[in-house]
Amino acid sequence: MGTWDVGPFDNDHAADFTGDLDDTPAPERPALIRQALEAAMREESLDGHVGDIAVAAAAIVASQCPDGEPCDPVYGPEKPLSPLPADLRPLAVQALDRVTGPGSELADLWADAGSLAEWRAGVDRLRAVLSSEG
Template identity: 55%
Template sequence: MGTWDIGHFDNDTAADYCGALDEAPPGEREGLLRHALTLTAEAGAEDYLDSDEAVRALAAAALVAAQCPGGEPVTTAYGPGEPLPVLAADLRPLAVAALDRTVAEESELAELWDETEDGPAWRRAVQALRDVLAPVAGPGPEVTVDAS
């Protein structure tokens, strides 16, 4: 895998995946995202996850997150050049599951990043995507109870 930075699209596999998205008919693009996410999300915890599958899932998750509140638009030249449809909301939990599997044990991609000095920054970037896809609800307003 040719990788030049820690961004979700900063490698040959993600760039090729985005090229395939661009070449697909508009009505099939969401299905390609769903397929990449499902392959990774459904990989067994004991199965070794191939880095290319994880990279495609990471790129797909970033594209899903871009449509979420607080999501960062994909502006890199290595992302898709063609517009994506408004994506189904059920892709969000699937993307979270794929991200969780990508950073888990038995993931070649996580293992490769963990062997570099950029591993912690890569993990933070994946966590930031996850936070957009599955925001944690903050505490509600403080309630005081009058005990008189």
């Protein structure tokens, strides 16, 4: 896995996902984001690559929320997204909870790299934006 920083788009899996998102016809993009979020909750033991993609998908959803940060201009989606369905917000929160919870390889990898606190702080910021009522 190529990872260069702790941000939601700072790894090869997320970059591949956003490339796939750009290649997907606009009406089908929300479904692709939904699939990425749901995939994180289907696995008993969450693989790191599934977690990477779920975090990127959650960041895309958060980018459309009040106080959400724009997606990474280099590795995030290049094509603009239409407004996403509101029901993706709680789904994104659930996916982030799964990615940071027990049985997540991604959390273990960040712990092994000595950057768990920094990575977790970024995920927690996404979660706060997604959970806000604003």
